[in-house]
Amino acid sequence: MDFELSEEHQMLKKMVRDFAEKEIAPIAAEIDKSGEFPWDCVRKMGELGLFGLVLPPDFGGTGPDKLGFLVALEEISAACASVAMALLCSSGASRQILSLGNEEQRTKYLPAMAKGQRLGACAITEPSGGANWPYTVQTTARLEDDSYVLNGTKCFTSNGGEAEIYMVLARTHPEKGPLGISGLVVEKGTPGFSFGKKEEKLGFRGDVSRELFFEDCRVPRANLISEGILPKATREVATFIMPGLGAIAVGLARAASEAATQYVKERPVAFGKMLANFDSVQCAIADMATMVEASRLLVLRAGALPEDTTDLPPGVMAGVFACEAALEVTSKALQAFGAYGYTTDFPIERYFRDARGLLLPSWPMEVRKLIIGRLKLGLPTLAPLGDTPPKPGGA
Numbered sequence: 604m605d606f607e608l609s610e611e612h613q614m615l616k617k618m619v620r621d622f623a624e625k626e627i628a629p630i631a632a633e634i635d636k637s638g639e640f641p642w643d644c645v646r647k648m649g650e651l652g653l654f655g656l657v658l659p660p661d662f663g664g665t666g667p668d669k670l671g672f673l674v675a676l677e678e679i680s681a682a683c684a685s686v687a688m689a690l691l692c693s694s695g696a697s698r699q700i701l702s703l704g705n706e707e708q709r710t711k712y713l714p715a716m717a718k719g720q721r722l723g724a725c726a727i728t729e730p731s732g733g734a735n736w737p738y739t740v741q742t743t744a745r746l747e748d749d750s751y752v753l754n755g756t757k758c759f760t761s762n763g764g765e766a767e768i769y770m771v772l773a774r775t776h777p778e779k780g781p782l783g784i785s786g787l788v789v790e791k792g793t794p795g796f797s798f799g800k801k802e803e804k805l806g807f808r809g810d811v812s813r814e815l816f817f818e819d820c821r822v823p824r825a826n827l828i829s830e831g832i833l834p835k836a837t838r839e840v841a842t843f844i845m846p847g848l849g850a851i852a853v854g855l856a857r858a859a860s861e862a863a864t865q866y867v868k869e870r871p872v873a874f875g876k877m878l879a880n881f882d883s884v885q886c887a888i889a890d891m892a893t894m895v896e897a898s899r900l901l902v903l904r905a906g907a908l909p910e911d912t913t914d915l916p917p918g919v920m921a922g923v924f925a926c927e928a929a930l931e932v933t934s935k936a937l938q939a940f941g942a943y944g945y946t947t948d949f950p951i952e953r954y955f956r957d958a959r960g961l962l963l964p965s966w967p968m969e970v971r972k973l974i975i976g977r978l979k980l981g982l983p984t985l986a987p988l989g990d991t992p993p994k995p996g997g998a
């Protein structure tokens with residue numbers, strides 16, 4: 604068992620860290636304050652090839668290299684989690700086109716996505732709810748001649764309004780319930796497709812989330828990516844999105860832990876001592892460092908599993924543990940900074956706000972745990988609540 608990154612991945616890590624420290628970290632506070640989409644960083648990440656890590660050379664990438672992608676994501680997140688989220692969401696869309704699309708769709712969309720020239724987004728959540736989307740999706744795609752006619756509203760779509768390629772989940776066969784939902788590629792600019800308000804979020808403020816509106820939007824039939832997408836989408840969230848959120852969590856936790864470690868060495872308090880001399884502070888530093896290390900191991904282990912794995916818990920566990928740990932680590936770091944940590948003079952409060960956001964996307968924390976628990980218990984897991992609709996009142 605080898606716990607070291609390969610030479611290739613160590614070089615990638617160093618290259619991305621140098622880039623992130625030089626080009627992203629200095630403007631991270633401004634991205635957070637303005638809430639503007641970080642286009643400058645995204646373009647540079649495209650030039651570096653980071654959007655191509657999940658794609659093979661045939662479509663302009665250098666992978667697929669999930670492990671390398673997660674290594675890069677941690678480094679970007681340590682500088683700015685919003686920029687990392689833009690990378691994860693676009694890469695999530697391109698991976699779906701790669702694994703579920705046909706040759707024509709791959710050739711049409713992926714080369715520009717691999718270079719970050721065309722960004723991707725995944726539109727699943729709706730005002731009716733996101734956690735239980737197999738039951739709550741109301742957007743419909745009705746087949747008419749050679750087009751799907753799309754009607755509905757999506758919300759909280761990361762990269763919304765900025766991306767050009769949208770993976771949209773819609774009911775193509777309402778009579779099939781959770782299994783009647785399919786994935787369609789919808790391009791920005793398609794008549795009947797418009798954008799609504801930008802959400803003003805607590806954290807991840809540079810991760811621009813917008814509403815999407817579809818009003819009799821005609822999408823060519825050729826843009827159907829996957830009919831009955833639920834089992835494939837569940838697998839993709841478990842094996843890619845969850846470790847991806849975990850990698851963002853590791854980056855945030857690492858940044859907070861390192862900042863706190865430095866601060867307590869320099870902060871004089873009572874009796875002429877530095878904060879670092881106090882036992883309880885030393886214990887907090889130990890807790891933070893241990894949680895970062897444990898989180899990273901879970902994330903990288905999930906990244907190292909073969910692409911065709913059917914072993915879903917490792918990826919979801921990475922998404923559970925690393926995201927909860929990031930919230931705890933950033934909170935401990937804030938405590939170590941005292942009241943200064945609660946101000947915008949230091950980046951700790953941003954790390955804390957961003958870390959809180961990681962407990963929600965794709966599957967909120969409870970659903971992540973439900974998935975693991977159900978798999979361990981041998982219960983149905985096709986959808987978060989099993990493959991039958993929930994009974995009124997729970998149970």
Ligand SMILES: Cc1cc2nc3c(=O)[nH]c(=O)nc-3n(C[C@H](O)[C@H](O)[C@H](O)COP(=O)(O)OP(=O)(O)OC[C@H]3O[C@@H](n4cnc5c(N)ncnc54)[C@H](O)[C@@H]3O)c2cc1C
Pocket residue numbers: 692725726727728729731732733734735758759760761762807810812960961963964965966967968969970973987988
């Ligand atoms: C930073 C960020 C980025 C995001 N990016 C995207 C994106 O790119 N695309 C997209 O489509 N969506 C995105 N989302 C939305 C996200 O996927 C949803 O917030 C999430 O799926 C939960 O859906 P909801 O907010 O509608 O909560 P609801 O479905 O209303 O659930 C509310 C709460 O109820 C609890 N709950 C719900 N169902 C269950 C259950 N079955 N068992 C136990 N507890 C339950 C959970 O605590 C949950 O948080 C993003 C959200 C954030 C914060």
